[in-house]
Amino acid sequence: MESLIRNQEMRMTESEFQFQLIKEHLKSNKCNYVFIVEDATSSICRIDYDATSNSFIGFSSPLIDGVPQPNYFQTENFKQLELWFNEIDKAKVINLYMLKSLVLSDPPFILAAYGSNNKAKAIEILKKWLFIYHQSLIQDIHVIGFSTDADSRYLRAMRLCSRFFCNITKF
Template identity: 80%
Template sequence: MRMTDSEFRFQLIKEYLKPNKCNYVFIAEDATSSICRIGYDATLNSFIDFSAPLIGGVPQPNSFQTENFEQLELWFNEIVLSDPPFILAADRSNNRAKAIEIFKRWLFIYHQCLAQDIHVIGFSTDADARFLRAMRLCSRFFCNITRF
């Protein structure tokens, strides 16, 4: 399905959720691509982009080095497939949005989803200061909306 820049796909998200009989979503905003792939780093002689095993909660580097095809096949078979993320909207940013504008966009998304009987249970994003400030506005955590 073709996407138009800055166009929200609220009707499509409802169709996307129907097979799972779910009407709760968590909105994540990020500039990172959501297309997953496995790569090979020749300098490390290691496959990359697999989820590294955790030891004591810490991901272990270079965990996927092998000369054995069967081992590589085993790693691929251990990948748990899940529904891909639904992209509600895509837009370009000039990096000038203020926290209050982000907060207002989230309110818009919340209300538009609610009109489709979809309940947004939260928003998240990367560590950009404006987005963190918008999260603080949402939670009223050490901030006052009248200051923004």
């Protein structure tokens, strides 16, 4: 992943989706139909300071309508930082979102990455997918599907999306 970021000459910010760069990435193949792939990978819990964004990374990013909030952990107050260390979950996994054009020769594109405590509910996952879908449409990019592993929360989100033996009021 690190070499892909370097090859794409990207400056990644935790929890920030790179929607403004999608169109540029897809310009060469003239295909605006994509698939989004999501995966979570275990990570070592560690808090770092990112001087570029003036924020602390490594805490579990809070979700608002399923979407992680970039630069949420910004402070110059030691008491606030101490409170976060004592009360906020450290990120146990890294969630990674990749975008892949339908053109086979086109390389994948890193859409976003963020630390998580891996406690998101199915409805939050579905809301995040809807956010990605709508933000991509604004860029005239059509998301034709999402792919992930067999985590039960993601399967529930897929069932919610398709209304397959499930009721949204239960989630």
